Amino acid sequence: MSVHDLSHGLASVSLALADDPGGLGATHATQAEGIAGLGWLMIALPLAGAALLLLGGRMTNSWGPALATLLSWASFAVGVAVIVQLTGLPAEERALTVPLWDWVSVGDLSLTAGLLLDPLSLAFVMLITFVGSLIHVYSLGYMEHDPDKRRFFAYLNLFVAAMLILVLADSYLLLFVGWEGVGLASYLLIGFWNWNPEYAAAANKAFVVNRVGDVGLITAMAIMLATFGALDFATVHGNAGGAGDLTLTLIGLALLLGACGKSAQFPLQSWLGDAMAGPTPVSALIHAATMVTAGVYLIARSQAIYDLTPDARLVVAIVGALTLLYGAIVGCAKDDIKKALAASTMSQIGYMMLAVGLGPVGYLYAIFHLVTHGFFKANMFLGAGSVMHAMDNRVDMRRFGALRTDIKITFVTFAAGWLAIIGFPFTAGWFSKDYIIETAFTMEGWQGWVFGGVALLGAGITAFYMSRLFFMTFFGTARWHDDAHPHESPLVMTVPMMVLALGSLVLGAVLYPTGIITGWLEPVFGHAEHGEPLIPVLAIQISAFVLMVVGAGLAWMMYARRDVPETAPEASLVTVAARRDLFQDDVNDAIFTGPTMALARTAVDADATLVEGGVTGGTTGGLNAVSGMLRRAQNGFVRSYALTMLLGVVAILGAVWVMQ
Amino acid sequence: MGGSMFVAPEINYVALLPMIIVFVGGLVGVTVEGFASRRTRYAVQVPLSVATLVLALVALILLGQDNQGLTAADTVALDGVALTLQGLVLVLSILGLLAMSERFGGDQPDAFTQSGVSTPGSAEETLATKVGATTTEIYPLTLMSVGGMMLFVAANDLLLLFVALEILSLPLYVLSGLARRRRLLSQEASLKYFLLGSFSSAFYLFGAVLLYGYAGSMRFADIAAAITSGVGMDGLLVPGVLLVAVGLLFKVGAVPFHAWTPDVYQGAPTPVTGFMAACTKVAAFGAMLRVLYVAVEGARLEWQPVIAVVAALSMVVGALLSIVQTDVKRILAYSSIAHAGFILTGVVALDVAGVSSTMFYLATYGFMTIPAFAIVALVRSAGTEATLVDQWAGLGRRSPWIAACFTFLLMALAGIPLTSGFTGKFAVFSAAVSQGWAWLAVIGVLASAVTAYIYFTLVVQMWLGDEAGDTVVVRPSWMTSVAILVGVAMTLALGIMPSPVLDLAQSTAAFLR
């Protein structure tokens, strides 16, 4: 049964469907047995690690980080074992549930906590645990001399556990627990070096912007609870057809708001750049490979809802397209290597959002791109970390240059990531991104031209700014600060980079032409026929290639051949705007932060004059006046207390007498 | 008269064993007080009383299930509700007793006066302090009170209910007056509690007499039968029910019978307040459930609106008055009044969900209250408890763990999700709504929002306020630590996975009649 059939047949939905657990329609979920029944271990292992390291204190200083790394790998191993078991099952049975416990069961309402092991969640598990474990290893080297190394690894483990809760949850409620968990871990890690007030402010910014997104997710859950009386995927998705159009659109938009917050999509994108304040492995893991893709996961997981509400889906695509361009433009102007990468992350997630916004045909490519992006972006972030390691933690690319000879391994691995992201043919990024562009062109009418055009244009800009970053760092003349002695990072850091570099090059060829990723995800997304693009596929591929060459060539001319000024030169209005993130913070300040702060100040004033004032008798309004009067009855005299009781008895008896 | 021979009632001693253990333990404790030397008393009393309570709990768990039924001439009903609440009282009193035994690093039971009978500031008090006197009488007193509570929730007869009421109350009156610091305040609290308690007992007795006049019997079953068959004399029934209810509402501190609560909670030794707040509520609500559901359920149209109004008043007054308090113990006292209102919301529902949600709420409230007061007892300034909100400023920086625990407990009191406070409120409100008391639930939610204000003020003070001069947090011994940790853990557990306890409450929510 395909997704399409389901969405058409839902008008006659019955409660019987609600009994069908995991009923994404395409597969019939059964209770997990064997190793899959131990699926909760994937979460429990890193969670135990986090608890042990946080509570164990200094005792665990020596062996804690290694243990945390080991537990992350163990989680990966369990994930692999579950996948092996799942591949042994027929495709339509590849959805297992692991009930954990009853959360609340009062009256008709029953909220349970359980895990859903299906191809989609396990694809994420692989990405999270594999890339996550590699980054654990990398951090062993990167954080070696940090006095708070243990705390760092505890947070990393906490993040992995929370992220796994997010993707393995079988209900929006448990997903929300993971959602908040990764938010917390992200907050703690961005502000890890919180002795720097700017870093702490960045952590706060990420936290606050994410709360705005959370309002969306909570609203969506509230509407679901009111409409379907449940929050588990099976019931909500199974009964989605029975809900009204407006309800579904509202749910879709509210979910999108949540996704925008977490995935740094327009208009909630402003926190991601500042989040680079965290240690670089954190930027690689959380703010590139995994957490920021949670929004894409949320939308993909909620496909049953979006299938029924084309309006909300269109908004998803528009948001994706906007962010795609926004990130690409900002990326062109950033001189901070990590912020440039952050802008590119935004832009690439924009591609994924666009893809999920394109409907059933897009889901597969969104997740495919998400996986390949997880590899090549993590690779480049780790590379950036290695460059910073070589350059005494400096991030200004205008003071890099010609590093290719001094840090060869970093250069080569970074080059692999660079080729993948600009979409060099047959690298991982080429496979996944080109299919998104092609799919965008298959949309009907204006949508095909607009989304296809934006995606194609974005590919060209991406080639330009990523090449700019690459050339400014590794080519041209050395513009180093005075006592710079670039040196290669230790093996514990470079080996994870090599593994990820290999992935950046071959993962696409391994997963797509062989049909592995298509076959794996088909039970979840159903089989969707690729429509005919507005212009021939070959024409799209060629123009994408040409744009890539033009973009990269332009960057070569500007940043490798020509000298790069050591300080940013005066520039046109457009460049200034891009440097300032297209004025996103200014707009936020003017529209949201300013009025909010004013409101907060008013509230504080009102609190001081009205609420607090009531206590001292300054004001007679509000609750405090009432309580002030009530308080007078509490005068400490036992005779008054007795009188109160007596009056109470008299009042009760009198009232009953009157009623009778 | 005469003629009818006296027939000895059948008594199932096995079923009564948990209560017998507690009472015997109390008597042994009194004997120990008489003969043990001053130095050894504490060392004997603490293990003795904890062992007594644990033994009673074990006996309850092993024997309770198979010995359910009415016994002692049907005056004692050991059914699911009674056994569950007895177990709850025992568990909570173990925690409470551990908190009471805290010596705050010294070798004195710091929360309690050296010599309860001496005048504060007198030469006798100084002498008692000098010779190292201790008031270890608190242990047998507590055991007696616990025994009374266990009987209270099982009493199936108005007279026995009264006896149990006095057994549980009298030791509490004494315990309230034994604070080591601010003794006048403590003694005043004790006297107030005693006087008002006697006053309410009088109401209770008058109500019991009216009901006896109505039904010709003190047994709940007979009263229920009389209501069903309709014996005329309805003028006695409703006032009787309401006056009996007044006596019980006083014990739980519901408005307008709440006036004693803040003064007594503030004056009593802090660990005693925790014990009193948690266990007395369990016992009194247990008795109230039995009276209202078993004895006078037939007259519900008359009393239900009254209880509903009392619930609403308790929530509103408790919430409103809590926001102007400046003393942490008084904040918790008013919060207890508001919580009495929340629990009454469950009582009003008058169905199985009402019973189970009330029992569940009692468990959540007990597990968050005892550690809260145990923490209050640890925060000190100049050798005495620092209970002013201002004195708690900046506590989060000084003792992050204690402040974090207290913050969590405040969240639970406010009913924030993922704490037991939320699940408990959810349970009672949904029980009330399903029986058509939606307006009560609305008032409840509003009152929760109001109370949250003062809790958050306190949280903000603790974490963001400027550190207050000489406030210190005493390093607790294992006993207080256990009480706090178990309470916090249960509060978290009941918030995250309440189902096992909810299931237990649901499966035991049937009364034997």
Add this chain to the structure above:
Amino acid sequence: MDYHPYLPVVFFLFFGLLFAFGSVFGGALLGRTTYNRAKAEAYECGIQPTPQAHEGGRVPVKYYLTAMLFIVFDVEVLFLYPFAVAFDQVGLFSVLAMLLFLVVVSVPFVYEWSRGGLEWD
């Protein structure tokens, strides 16, 4: 002759009230009213309460201890008396119950004794 079972209660109430009000008003009507210092004191017979409450303090708590002990035994007799009258009818069960009661009463008595509650100084 048949009478309502509550009639004695009414009589009791009537005579009780008559005695109470009669004493007060009768005394006021018939007696001579004089005021002097002795009559203003706590015990109208002229004896000073002992020991004196000095400095606005209280009566020593020891006094109450003795008083309470008296009440304990007073109440005990209250139970023992009807039991003694009817113990041939109430059987072994009641004898054991009464023994238990006596034990329970004597435990605190022993406590009070051994802790010096019966010594005046």
